[in-house]
Amino acid sequence: DGGITQSPKYLFRKEGQNVTLSCEQNLNHDAMYWYRQDPGQGLRLIYYSQIVNDFQKGDIAEGYSVSREKKESFPLTVTSAQKNPTAFYLCASTPGVGGYEQYFGPGTRLTVT
């Protein structure tokens, strides 16, 4: 998983609760990404950050929030506003922008009931 860790691997929450997923990398990469993976669909970009203290919305940012206070860390908060939060969440990083391979973490499976 190339120096990217995500925790926990499995997470269970009750509907209406916010939950934060952790993503840490020790690759000294500038850019970090959050994706959501659902069965039968390609990965969809939630948020990405090209540099510390900066982040941009992806295709499906509604109901999610992020922060990038440190280069190594890019936590994702799934808020109660997210209508269908149960999914597999993947974090990735690249050295910068422009043609680099993405290194993915092992993922977090979130189940909201």
Added chain:
Amino acid sequence: KNQVEQSPQSLIILEGKNCTLQCNYTVSPFSNLRWYKQDTGRGPVSLTIMTFSENTKSNGRYTATLDADTKQSSLHITASQLSDSASYICVVSANNNNDMRFGAGTRLTVKP
């Protein structure tokens, strides 16, 4: 409509056999195309990357092809092994690489 379409959706083959997975895309302007292998419950791992000028690239038993004119790519796996059982995802990037489009993947099962 997804800009990256993969086929088949799933595939079952016997150990030792070869197989070919397909990826058609409409992403433009094209920058590069990657094939990833994703084991169940894990993050994807890159197998190959192909740029506009490359037609074929191999990585061990994996060989990727790219036809930029028809916007098609294939991933050929030779002499399959049980450990090849995974999802194979095609990812096409536009010029800035922050516009990456993911296919839904092909689920390959290799049986003994």
